[in-house]
Amino acid sequence: MPVQRYAVVGGGIIGTAVARRLLARAPDAVVTVLEKEDRLAAHQTGRNSGVVHAGLYYEPGSLKATLCRRGVSLLREFCAEKGLPYEEIGKVLVALDGAEEERLGAIAERARANGVPGVRVIDRAELHELEPHVAGIAALHSPTTAIVDYVAVTEQLAEEARKAGATVRTGFEVAGLRSTGGEVVVTSTAGEEVVVDRVVLCSGLQVDRLARLAGDDDAPRIVPFRGEYYALRPDKRALVNGLVYPVPDPRYPFLGVHLTPRVDGEVLVGPNAVLALAREGYRWRDVSPTELAAIVRFPGFRRFAKQHWRTGLAEMRGSLSKRAYTAAARRYVPELTVEDMVPATAGIRAQALESDGSLVDDFRITRRGAVVAVRNAPSPAATSSLAIAEHLVELLLAEGTAP
Numbered sequence: 219m220p221v222q223r224y225a226v227v228g229g230g231i232i233g234t235a236v237a238r239r240l241l242a243r244a245p246d247a248v249v250t251v252l253e254k255e256d257r258l259a260a261h262q263t264g265r266n267s268g269v270v271h272a273g274l275y276y277e278p279g280s281l282k283a284t285l286c287r288r289g290v291s292l293l294r295e296f297c298a299e300k301g302l303p304y305e306e307i308g309k310v311l312v313a314l315d316g317a318e319e320e321r322l323g324a325i326a327e328r329a330r331a332n333g334v335p336g337v338r339v340i341d342r343a344e345l346h347e348l349e350p351h352v353a354g355i356a357a358l359h360s361p362t363t364a365i366v367d368y369v370a371v372t373e374q375l376a377e378e379a380r381k382a383g384a385t386v387r388t389g390f391e392v393a394g395l396r397s398t399g400g401e402v403v404v405t406s407t408a409g410e411e412v413v414v415d416r417v418v419l420c421s422g423l424q425v426d427r428l429a430r431l432a433g434d435d436d437a438p439r440i441v442p443f444r445g446e447y448y449a450l451r452p453d454k455r456a457l458v459n460g461l462v463y464p465v466p467d468p469r470y471p472f473l474g475v476h477l478t479p480r481v482d483g484e485v486l487v488g489p490n491a492v493l494a495l496a497r498e499g500y501r502w503r504d505v506s507p508t509e510l511a512a513i514v515r516f517p518g519f520r521r522f523a524k525q526h527w528r529t530g531l532a533e534m535r536g537s538l539s540k541r542a543y544t545a546a547a548r549r550y551v552p553e554l555t556v557e558d559m560v561p562a563t564a565g566i567r568a569q570a571l572e573s574d575g576s577l578v579d580d581f582r583i584t585r586r587g588a589v590v591a592v593r594n595a596p597s598p599a600a601t602s603s604l605a606i607a608e609h610l611v612e613l614l615l616a617e618g619t620a621p
């Protein structure tokens with residue numbers, strides 16, 4: 219096979235993992251990572267909860283379920299090899315009432331079907347032993363759920379890719395993708411060009427726009443959902459030992475404020491989920507009228523909003539009122555007070571939405587000619603990143619993928 223030239227657009231955890239994996243599988247390939255910011259991991263990868271999800275909730279057999287489990291093993295191994303922190307602090311899904319307790323059994327069953335080790339339902343006494351400050355009548359305990367530093371992982375992945383021959387260019391914002399005679403000309407906003415045989419779009423919040431430039435379908439579209447966090451004051455960090463989560467509402471599995479210790483010792487409370495008023499709008503005052511208009515004009519969003527406006531309003535209330543946000547967290551840790559929490563970071567989920575208003579649940583990778591796009595990679599995609607890279611690179615190298 220002739221030497222192939224690849225451009226990977228996006229220097230988050232998936233882009234860097236893909237570049238590294240490509241060179242492991244095709245050592246002669248010419249690989250260039252193009253990242254628009256002046257550093258790697260500036261968006262979702264550097265603004266998330268830092269949890270290595272064990273794979274409790276995902277539909278057995280889905281990409282999320284299989285790549286999450288494979289991703290956990292690869293990530294654990296990678297962190298051990300590179301001396302990066304990987305702490306199995308465990309997680310409890312806390313049931314506050316009988317209805318929630320009833321749901322724990324089904325989640326445990328699903329977790330076992332996904333091959334998650336050590337998961338079991340525990341009673342109030344055991345929960346109290348693990349988490350003395352947490353209220354709840356029962357819980358599901360996942361002892362292997364872990365925390366890591368995804369920025370450090372990304373930097374290390376990029377370093378490995380560089381060592382294997384990749385070029386990593388920051389400050390290169392891709393603005394055009396033009397296929398001509400079997401090649402793709404990738405142009406930046408500054409007018410620079412990179413000519414390659416294949417392009418892989420790992421561009422998170424911007425991926426649908428870039429995929430459309432390559433002739434891919436209009437939908438699903440990315441709708442940006444901001445997740446805002448508070449942090450516990452240092453003297454309150456001991457209120458939790460591990461990860462404390464609500465029992466997920468099957469209708470809104472990514473909702474529900476949780477408590478998340480981080481590898482640097484900080485404890486985050488959150489995130490919530492509110493519509494961001496720009497794709498990279500980390501604060502309420504970050505508004506892009508053009509992007510907002512495009513979201514609102516998208517029929518998929520209008521259908522989604524019609525169905526879920528009540529939940530949306532409740533999330534907004536938590537966003538605008540610290541008291542309401544604290545009240546949500548206090549259901550799990552009754553000792554918490556408004557004074558214990560200080561505003562912290564925010565991240566924006568790149569969630570793909572279909573034209574019919576449904577959220578794309580599974581990871582989705584599409585291909586148009588020489589361009590492969592990761593069109594939906596929300597949580598647990600950081601956990602799954604090394605496995606997503608394995609999967610995607612096999613698709614890329616497989617027979618029949620030539621444009």
Ligand SMILES: Cc1cc2nc3c(=O)[nH]c(=O)nc-3n(C[C@H](O)[C@H](O)[C@H](O)COP(=O)(O)OP(=O)(O)OC[C@H]3O[C@@H](n4cnc5c(N)ncnc54)[C@H](O)[C@@H]3O)c2cc1C
Nearest residue numbers: 228230231232254262263266267269392422445565599601
């Ligand atoms: C609030 C929040 C909490 C989360 N918690 C977890 C968690 O605990 N565990 C977990 O597994 N997952 C979690 N996730 C999900 C996880 O962070 C993402 O799935 C993962 O980071 C996706 O990685 P990525 O590389 O696809 O995206 P990103 O990290 O967003 O990277 C995309 C990159 O593409 C670049 N880019 C975009 N457009 C262009 C362009 N035109 N030219 C060049 N570069 C471009 C961007 O600058 C960016 O650096 C969370 C997400 C959020 C938002």
